[in-house]
Amino acid sequence: MVGYTDINWVGSVDDRKSTAGYVFHLSFGAISWASKKEPIVSLSTTEAGYVTAIAATCQAVWLRRMLRDLQHNQEGTTTIFCDNAYAFSLSKNNAFHKRTNIDAKYHFIIELINNDEIVLQHGRSQEQFADIFPKPLARESFVYLKDYLGIFNDESCD
Numbered sequence: 001m002v003g004y005t006d007i008n009w010v011g012s013v014d015d016r017k018s019t020a021g022y023v024f025h026l027s028f029g030a031i032s033w034a035s036k037k038e039p040i041v042s043l044s045t046t047e048a049g050y051v052t053a054i055a056a057t058c059q060a061v062w063l064r065r066m067l068r069d070l071q072h073n074q075e076g077t078t079t080i081f082c083d084n085a086y087a088f089s090l091s092k093n094n095a096f097h098k099r100t101n102i103d104a105k106y107h108f109i110i111e112l113i114n115n116d117e118i119v120l121q122h123g124r125s126q127e128q129f130a131d132i133f134p135k136p137l138a139r140e141s142f143v144y145l146k147d148y149l150g151i152f153n154d155e156s157c158d
Contacts, residue, residue: 001026001063003080005056006128007038007048008135016041018048021133022056022080024063029150032063035133053082053120057109060118077116081123 001024008019017040023033034055042048060078067074112118131137132145 006130020052
């Protein structure tokens with residue numbers, strides 16, 4: 001199982017809240033995804049990216065437990081790709097935490113990393129499969145991501 005996160009920082013012109021998106025991929029298709037306006041106004045792309053990574057981490061923990069209950073235990077860590085380099089750095093270096101205004105409840109990701117349940121990796125924007133959820137895309141990018149995630153048009157629904 002692999003996860004991807006992305007944000008549209010201060011994407012809402014009404015309240016300046018960011019829209020977060022994530023997707024988890026297992027074998028040949030997407031098994032879980034979300035697109036949601038964040039509950040807080042993030043003061044930086046780092047904060048927004050980290051909050052999004054936390055939401056994806058919560059989902060990863062839940063999915064890992066569900067897979068275990070279904071006797072499909074995931075060995076090793078779940079990799080979550082985040083294209084925000086600073087949010088990725090924040091998860092790796094505790095010294096950065098003192099310089100941020102991110103609430104302590106979001107720092108449980110460090111415990112999961114230390115327990116080898118998840119690993120947060122920096123993923124290039126071009127390989128960010130969660131881009132389809134938080135922001136509008138050019139048609140070519142949208143179709144590519146839609147196909148990658150295993151979402152197909154059902155012509156019988158027209």
